Amino acid sequence: QGTRDHPPAQAALRERLLSAVVSCFKRHGAAAIDTPALELRETLIGKYGEGTKLIYELQDQGGELLALRYDLTVPFARYLAMNKITNMKRYHVAKVYRRDNPATTRGRYREFYQCDFDIAGQFDPMIPDAECLKIVHEILSDLQLGDFVIKVNHRQILNGVFAICGVPESKFITACSTLDKLDKVPWEEVRSEMVGEKGLSPEAADRIGEYVQLHGGLELIERLLQDPKLSQNKLAKEGLGDVKLLFEYLTLFGITGKISFDLSLARGLDYYTGVIFEAVLLQQEKEHVEEPVSVGSVAGGGRYDGLVGMFDPKGRKVPCVGVSIGIERIFSILEQRLEASGEKLRTTETQVLVATPQKHLLAARLKLISELWGAGIKAEMLYKKDPKLLKQLQYCENTGIPLAAIVGEQELADGVVKLRDIATREEVRM
Amino acid sequence: QGTRDHPPAQAALRERLLSAVVSCFKRHGAAAIDTPALELRETLIGKYGEGTKLIYELQDQGGELLALRYDLTVPFARYLAMNKITNMKRYHVAKVYRRDNPATTRGRYREFYQCDFDIAGQFDPMIPDAECLKIVHEILSDLQLGDFVIKVNHRQILNGVFAICGVPESKFITACSTLDKLDKVPWEEVRSEMVGEKGLSPEAADRIGEYVQLHGGLELIERLLQDPKLSQNKLAKEGLGDVKLLFEYLTLFGITGKISFDLSLARGLDYYTGVIFEAVLLQQEKEHVEEPVSVGSVAGGGRYDGLVGMFDPKGRKVPCVGVSIGIERIFSILEQRLEASGEKLRTTETQVLVATPQKHLLAARLKLISELWGAGIKAEMLYKKDPKLLKQLQYCENTGIPLAAIVGEQELADGVVKLRDIATREEVRM
Numbered sequence: 038q039g040t041r042d043h044p045p046a047q048a049a050l051r052e053r054l055l056s057a058v059v060s061c062f063k064r065h066g067a068a069a070i071d072t073p074a075l076e077l078r079e080t081l082i083g084k085y086g087e088g089t090k091l092i093y094e095l096q097d098q099g100g101e102l103l104a105l106r107y108d109l110t111v112p113f114a115r116y117l118a119m120n121k122i123t124n125m126k127r128y129h130v131a132k133v134y135r136r137d138n139p140a141t142t143r144g145r146y147r148e149f150y151q152c153d154f155d156i157a158g159q160f161d162p163m164i165p166d167a168e169c170l171k172i173v174h175e176i177l178s179d180l181q182l183g184d185f186v187i188k189v190n191h192r193q194i195l196n197g198v199f200a201i202c203g204v205p206e207s208k209f210i211t212a213c214s215t216l217d218k219l220d221k222v223p224w225e226e227v228r229s230e231m232v233g234e235k236g237l238s239p240e241a242a243d244r245i246g247e248y249v250q251l252h253g254g255l256e257l258i259e260r261l262l263q264d265p266k267l268s269q270n271k272l273a274k275e276g277l278g279d280v281k282l283l284f285e286y287l288t289l290f291g292i293t294g295k296i297s298f299d300l301s302l303a304r305g306l307d308y309y310t311g312v313i314f315e316a317v318l319l320q321q322e323k324e325h326v327e328e329p330v331s332v333g334s335v336a337g338g339g340r341y342d343g344l345v346g347m348f349d350p351k352g353r354k355v356p357c358v359g360v361s362i363g364i365e366r367i368f369s370i371l372e373q374r375l376e377a378s379g380e381k382l383r384t385t386e387t388q389v390l391v392a393t394p395q396k397h398l399l400a401a402r403l404k405l406i407s408e409l410w411g412a413g414i415k416a417e418m419l420y421k422k423d424p425k426l427l428k429q430l431q432y433c434e435n436t437g438i439p440l441a442a443i444v445g446e447q448e449l450a451d452g453v454v455k456l457r458d459i460a461t462r463e464e465v466r467m
Numbered sequence: 468q469g470t471r472d473h474p475p476a477q478a479a480l481r482e483r484l485l486s487a488v489v490s491c492f493k494r495h496g497a498a499a500i501d502t503p504a505l506e507l508r509e510t511l512i513g514k515y516g517e518g519t520k521l522i523y524e525l526q527d528q529g530g531e532l533l534a535l536r537y538d539l540t541v542p543f544a545r546y547l548a549m550n551k552i553t554n555m556k557r558y559h560v561a562k563v564y565r566r567d568n569p570a571t572t573r574g575r576y577r578e579f580y581q582c583d584f585d586i587a588g589q590f591d592p593m594i595p596d597a598e599c600l601k602i603v604h605e606i607l608s609d610l611q612l613g614d615f616v617i618k619v620n621h622r623q624i625l626n627g628v629f630a631i632c633g634v635p636e637s638k639f640i641t642a643c644s645t646l647d648k649l650d651k652v653p654w655e656e657v658r659s660e661m662v663g664e665k666g667l668s669p670e671a672a673d674r675i676g677e678y679v680q681l682h683g684g685l686e687l688i689e690r691l692l693q694d695p696k697l698s699q700n701k702l703a704k705e706g707l708g709d710v711k712l713l714f715e716y717l718t719l720f721g722i723t724g725k726i727s728f729d730l731s732l733a734r735g736l737d738y739y740t741g742v743i744f745e746a747v748l749l750q751q752e753k754e755h756v757e758e759p760v761s762v763g764s765v766a767g768g769g770r771y772d773g774l775v776g777m778f779d780p781k782g783r784k785v786p787c788v789g790v791s792i793g794i795e796r797i798f799s800i801l802e803q804r805l806e807a808s809g810e811k812l813r814t815t816e817t818q819v820l821v822a823t824p825q826k827h828l829l830a831a832r833l834k835l836i837s838e839l840w841g842a843g844i845k846a847e848m849l850y851k852k853d854p855k856l857l858k859q860l861q862y863c864e865n866t867g868i869p870l871a872a873i874v875g876e877q878e879l880a881d882g883v884v885k886l887r888d889i890a891t892r893e894e895v896r897m
Contacts, residue, residue: 038531040505042546045498045557052499064840066847068475068814069482073578074504074562075470095535096524098566101468105525116472127475132504136528148503160850164829168850175840289833384498399594403719410494410605417496417556420590420598 039139039147045384050375051150051368053382054180055130058152058362061176062128065168067154070127072112074134078102084111084344086214086307091135105134109153110308110341110359117157118348123355124158146365155359157345163279166312166340167286169360173316173336174292176362182335182370184319187295188252190302191280192309192339194261197273198300201266202244204237211235216249216303220317220334224250252299255284279312304339311340312358318370335363381437389440389456391418392429399423401444405454409442416442433459469569469577475814480805481580481798484610485560488582488792491606492558495598497584500557502542504564508532514541514774516644516737521565535564539583540738540771540789547587548778553785554588576795585789587775593709596742596770597716599790603746603766604722606792612765612800614749617725618682620732621710622739622769624691627703628730631696632674634667641665646679646733650747650764654680682729685714709742734769741770742788748800765793813867819886820868821848822859824875829853831874835884839872846872863889 043051081092081104093105106112109129117125130152139147154172156165170187177185195216196209204212215230224246231237231245248267251257258281267273280298287293304313316336338360345355375382391406393399399422409416417438419429426443433441443455443464453466473481511522511534523535536542539559547555560582569577584602586595600617607615625646626639634642645660654676661667661675678697681687688711697703710728717723734743746766768790775785805812821836823829829852839846847868849859856873863871873885878896887894 040503042503042549043501044550045500048499048501051501063816064843064845066815066817066845069473069478070475071473071478071481073470073472075564075578093533094526094528096526098524103523119472120474134505148505156850158850161852164850164852167833171837171840286833289830290837385496386493387496400719403597403716407601407720410601413494415494415496420586420588420594422591422594 039137041146046382047372049382049384050371054364054368054371055150055152057179058176058364059128059130061172061179062152062154064175065126065154065172067126067128070113070116070129071131072106072109072116072129074106074132075103076106076112076115078104080104080115080348081107081111084306084308084347086210086305088135088305091137093134093136106131107135108133108306109151109361110155110306111344113153113155113157113359114308114341114344114355114357115348117345117355117357118353122157126154126156128152128154149365152362152364153359154362155357157355157357159356163282163286163312166279166358167283167290169338169358170283170287170296170314171290171292173314173338173360173362174290174295177316177318177335180367180371182318182367185295185316185335186297186319187314187316187336188297188299188302189280189283189312189314190299191276191312193272193276193311194267194280194300195276195303197267197270197276198245198248200272201270202248203241204245208235208237210307212237212245213303214305216245216301217305219249219301219303249301252297252301254293254296254298255281257298258284276311283312304337308341308344309339310342313337313339314360333366335366337361337363383437385417385436385438386415387417387436387438388415389417389442390429390433390438391416392426392441392443393424394426394443394445396423398444398446398449401449405442405444430457430459469567471576476812477802479812479814480801484794484798484801485580485582487609488606488794489558489560491602491609492582492584494605495556495584495602497556497558500543500546500559501561502536502539502546502559504536504562505533506536506542506545508534510534510545510778511537511541514736514738514777516640516735518565518735521567523564523566536561537565538563538736539581539791540585540736541774543583543585543587543789544738544771544774544785544787545778547775547785547787548783552587556584556586558582558584579795582792582794583789584792585787587785587787589786593712593716593742596709596788597713597720599768599788600713600717600726600744601720601722603744603768603790603792604720604725607746607748607765610797610801612748612797615725615746615765616727616749617744617746617766618727618729618732619710619713619742619744620729621706621742623702623706623741624710624730625706625733627697627700627706628675628678630702631700632678633671634675638665638667640737642667642675643733644735646675646731647735649679649731649733679731682727682731684723684726684728685711687728688714706741713742734767738771738774739769740772743767743769744790763796765796767791767793811867815847815866815868816845817847817866817868818845819847819870819872820859820863821846822856822871822873823854824856824873826853828874828876828879831879835872835874860887860889 092107095103132148133151134148199209199212219227228242231242232239261267262277315334317334340358342356346352391402393402402418406416406418441457448455455464455466457464522537525533562578563581564578629639629642649657658672661672662669691697692707745764747764770788772786776782821832823832832848836846836848871887878885883896885894885896
């Protein structure tokens with residue numbers, strides 16, 4: 038349940054998509070790493086907030102207690118700490134596992150690919166953070182997914198908002214995970230969960246509501262820096278300073294047109310400590326709707342300066358920022374689009390079919406195809422001793438093989454091969 | 468335990484290796500598929516002989532009982548049956564999981580990659596089987612791993628041998644799994660396990676011993692076809708006929724020089740029904756040893772005509788033959804070789820570092836790098852506001868970046884960029 042096989046057409050589309058994402062990561066100078074799909078259970082516990090209950094655990098068959106990785110970020114942090122690496126730019130494309138309620142039509146699965154790019158190291162503020170946003174912008178533009186917006190917020194600003202609204206510090210994380218639902222449900226519902234389940238006072242919730250419904254650009258940042266209460270809060274002020282600097286760099290990258298500073302963005306994971314962001318695709322409704330409708334998040338990430346330290350015996354921190362591309366949703370969109378277009382993706386790369394027009398010529402086919410493979414040519418033949426020529430040519434048409442190399446008795450006698458262009462039916466002897 | 472992280476240098480080498488294997492599979496016209504790492508536990512149970520106890524099971528957290536895949540063959544058969552596919556040539560590169568005793572120096576892990584190529588469908592005998600052997604031959608030759616031999620046997624010949632030696636049919640599979648150890652331990656040990664643990668009579672074991680220590684080429688096949696006892700056994704006779712035809716095709720492919728018909732080859736898995744094969748690398752010992760020493764299996768496979776039917780509600784069979792490349796052992800060899808050569812593999816593909824020679828030029832770097840990325844150029848910069856030029860050039864040397872694009876105050880004023888070749892130190896303004 039919640040997993041799927043990828044038949045060849047899907048696998049080919051996925052390969053195309055992943056290769057677009059990976060080339061962007063490589064364009065930004067990232068190295069690949071790979072980590073096991075299995076992690077020690079203790080590595081994963083307590084890193085994902087309410088997600089922890091979705092972790093797949095392995096049966097205790099003796100030895101270590103294991104679990105399947107939930108994301109690629111925690112394994113990356115564990116890897117850095119274990120190897121005492123303090124400086125690294127890496128990408129990782131791999132499957133992760135979550136015992137979530139699958140919603141497969143919206144591209145939500147229990148086993149799914151993540152494509153992560155992260156920058157670890159002590160650097161000047163906001164330069165790596167800006168590059169992560171640039172990467173999201175490049176990938177979503179390259180894939181031509183239509184209009185999108187990248188929402189940006191900062192954990193310290195949120196914490197500052199909670200603080201000045203009277204939320205005790207012990208409830209910051211849980212308040213964040215409630216707030217995280219604001220992109221799916223209206224504020225009234227979020228407010229009632231904050232008051233009901235999370236035990237915030239109604240007044241605190243109302244004060245939070247005034248802030249978290251704000252979104253805008255540089256002018257909003259400037260306005261909040263002047264906000265009498267928020268500007269008095271050290272965390273919020275630092276966060277606003279970061280976001281202001283970030284916008285400066287994003288302006289130099291020329292991508293602020295797609296960036297929205299959005300105070301409702303919270304991100305559910307415990308480990309974020311600074312800038313957080315999430316990209317959503319916008320879909321123009323057909324009639325009378327002024328604001329574009331969001332069709333869901335396709336990328337997200339943020340800064341997590343404390344995570345590596347949790348795996349280091351001495352608690353040494355390595356600041357990190359990263360982005361994860363939500364490949365499954367993008368894949369669903371591309372799949373629907375391909376289906377609508379009627380275009381048929383080839384699932385193999387075969388260049389030529391080796392064919393014979395008469396019986397008793399299997400040996401000739403085997404010899405010729407062996408020669409072609411030896412020359413690096415992608416070649417197939419039918420696995421029949423005496424296939425009909427029509428069948429062989431139909432196989433080319435069905436699978437998109439552009440050429441047939443035909444050896445008949447006459448060709449054998451003349452020491453030639455007849456090369457046929459399947460589409461034009463032109464033939465040359467060579 | 469038994470798993471490993473791949474740091475960038477290893478990941479880069481692995482990418483190179485996998486891409487060589489995949490291009491061979493594509494050259495033979497295979498399409499890619501992907502299946503989940505999780506399978507229903509019942510799908511895997513009873514398919515792997517003594518391997519079944521090495522299956523990783525997931526904890527029962529409600530819902531289906533799951534396990535991690537043990538190989539890619541059973542999931543492929545399950546996929547064919549589920550989708551009623553009777554004809555397919557596919558490859559699959561993915562990780563599989565076995566709770567084995569790890570022997571990491573010899574490339575044996577609990578999580579490891581398999582690279583599988585399989586041909587499913589009802590075809591004329593031995594044509595697909597011959598192609599699988601051709602693929603092994605091509606891959607091992609391409610990778611220049613040194614001398615190798617591909618051992619070939621046939622399950623029906625083995626069953627025939629067991630039958631004429633007086634082994635009851637119910638013990639064929641267990642006798643096979645004992646025989647499978649003959650490449651690691653001497654015949655005496657195998658014999659004593661057959662008699663002791665497996666309950667064969669000493670006379671039966673001795674008779675088996677006479678056959679299974681034979682190996683050779685076409686002349687051995689001909690000799691066994693004349694063997695008074697073996698030729699009377701229907702299974703053995705069919706098997707020998709298959710192997711004879713196979714050798715005919717392999718002769719046309721020109722690869723019989725590396726093929727050995729070897730009656731000791733058994734392969735441990737339950738599901739094989741016909742031709743089986745295994746490739747081993749040969750290593751010349753330095754002194755006084757006449758026969759080359761085997762350093763272990765690097766590829767294996769065979770025909771499994773009954774497996775798909777086990778997953779079909781009506782038991783409909785789809786004949787299959789396939790090969791699995793033991794990428795981990797090959798990887799270990801290439802890794803050791805790379806280490807010995809002292810060659811340093813680049814872990815990134817960055818073409819140019821955007822650098823500045825004075826302070827207060829971050830904006831210029833951000834603008835230029837953004838332009839380069841936009842043009843598809845792989846570019847990096849240091850994440851510092853004011854890095855020293857020397858540091859920037861050292862970064863190029865350490866990571867193998869061939870060019871630096873330098874923008875200083877003068878270049879900015881002149882509207883040019885200074886392009887520096889790191890190796891030659893030549894500079895051009897452009």
